[in-house]
Amino acid sequence: MSTSRLFGTVRTAARSAASGVRRATTSAGGSRAGPSRLALGAAVAIAVPTALYLSRGSTELDSRAVAVKPRKAKAGVVSVADVVQRAEGDAVWVVINGEVYDMTKFLDDHPGGRDIILANRSRDVTPLFKPRHPSDQLEGPNLPDSVAKIGPLDPAASEAELDAIRLQISAEQLAEEERIRAERAAFEERGLGSVINMRDFERVAEPLLSTVAWAYYASAGDDEITKNTNASAYQRVEFRPRVLRRVGAADASTTLLGCPSSIPVFIAPAAMAKLGHPLGEVNLTRGAGATGIIQAISSNASCGIDEMVAERLDGQPLFYQLYVNRDRKKAEELIRRLDANKFDAIMLTADAPVGGKRERDLRLKGEFEGPAGGVSVKSDDTQGVSQAMFAGVDPDLNWDDLKWIRSITSIPIMIKGVQTVEDALQAYNAGADGILISNHGGRQLDTTRPSLDVLLEIRKHAPQLLRPEFRAPTGPTAESLAHPERLTPADDASAKPLPRRFEIFIDGGIHRGTDVVKALCLGANGVGVGRGFLFAQSVAGEEGVEHAVNIFKQEIELALRLLGANKISDLRPSFVEVKDK
Ligand code: HEM
Ligand SMILES: Cc1cc2nc3c(=O)[nH]c(=O)nc-3n(C[C@H](O)[C@H](O)[C@H](O)COP(=O)(O)O)c2cc1C
Incomplete structure (x- = not known):
């Protein structure tokens, strides 16, 4: 799997049926223009506070x-x-x-x-x-x-x-549109060449987005402490590279829940991509298909499921992030739809029974923003708008519901938002196929621990949840000292894998290929990136997504080689050391 294109090139029938629509939207500002030209203009039209x-x-x-x-x-x-x-x-x-x-x-x-x-x-x-x-x-x-x-x-x-029925445009709004138009024109001159890492995408995206879109994407809970520590935690992990290990070829491809992926990174589900670009999540579907990675679609996507499925290449895996509607009939209808569309995994979001307090949004709008599950249920006066945003999502969701979901679909299920070793164990015991360690990018409860610390806690208290070769401590071990010629701990017959598949994913604050490699050395199967891909598609649509994947791919392959590894399956805890806080 060394090529970046892992899936077939034949689009589904649904996509052909939708092609008329797509052509129309593309010519209005989509990103299928030639590689030399970034089609950015129409995004301005949606930059509406x-x-x-x-x-x-x-x-x-x-x-x-x-x-x-x-x-x-x-x-x-x-x-x-x-x-x-x-x-x-x-x-x-x-x-x-x-x-x-x-x-x-x-x-x-x-x-x-x-x-x-x-x-x-x-x-x-x-x-x-x-x-x-x-x-x-x-x-x-x-x-x-x-x-x-x-x-x-x-x-x-x-x-x-x-x-007489046209929306009113204020002078303030016109000024914002003008500002964005000028910023986009200036960026078009520079092109994507000026974006060489994921932080660049964020920096470039800010002036290209409306104030509302920037606040929505960048915001996190309360003081945004967890959002920041999610990222800084990776600095506490340091590499122990091995040398003279024939690293002429490096391959970053892997499989995530059985699905091929050109890099161990997937697009974490994030709502309202159209706030940043007129084609929204369709950019993510196309970019993921072209580069061979997996998109996890948000329940609150601003594109319809059919629109994204129509863009899917033959064999292209898609995950779906589920908020369970308290009206179980509606929830069941949605799950059946996922079945019918052959989704490859369901990510059951468990960390957002209600919305976090996102103050950047609050200051702009005087009301909360957040996942609502694309559903509508009456709010009462005591709840206010913030809870209305979450009103359709069942706050009483519990572990029994996992059994209920399992009873109506055979799609693999992972629990998204696990933040303790206890819940990781409970997810396994309840029959989940995996967990996504996540604090929603710091958007929910602020001052929760960074995601990376939760992975470390699982390593310490429930190593049996990890694949056997990742249960070893970080740094040198008796075995590595006795056999320095071996890159990896030898297979240990007593180290039994779990009786069934259980994969561990992590998201939050991942900006670098080195962050990805560190998470994998510590036992994660793959990582999710949320804001990074939102910014990438906002800046340059599908082309932005492809550029982001290429950045990650190059950085991961570079890190592999400089570590003395050739492929993802070479990674082991002995390649890193974790500094105390
Ligand atoms: C079929 C009727 C409608 C449905 C089912 C619906 C559904 C929704 C949902 C689910 C959200 C939350 C999205 C999220 O945060 O992820 C939302 C937000 C929003 N809707 Fe609607 N909507 C409807 C009609 C309208 C209409 C008629 C308007 C315009 C007047 C409108 C304007 C908005 C705006 C501006 C937001 C964002 C609110 C904010 O940023 O705080 N919607 N809608
Ligand atoms: C703007 C935005 C919208 C999001 N919407 C959702 C959502 O609808 N459902 C969900 O489960 N997670 C949502 N998330 C959380 C992401 O799936 C992911 O956990 C988080 O973005 C990872 O952190 P990162 O942005 O630092 O990569 C959202 C995140 C952002 C930034």
């Missing part, structure tokens, strides 16, 4: 009503005047993609809060809606029961009429 819409309110009804003379539309279509009329009164209508919807009964269900809809009632909210919701959100079973479709907006409406 929510707060600016919220501040506008719907106070100028009178002038809107005057502008739109009542005119009867053809039967079966809704006139603009009809829409404008709903700017007052009980019924709350909006227009999305040329269709008129009645949101009256949905207001309290909206995971993004009722204010945003009320403030924009009787407007064409498409530019606000599109970057934040899957493209199939309004189709078939995805349309919430409490939203009523009224009908198509009058296609014969004049520009003057449409002006």
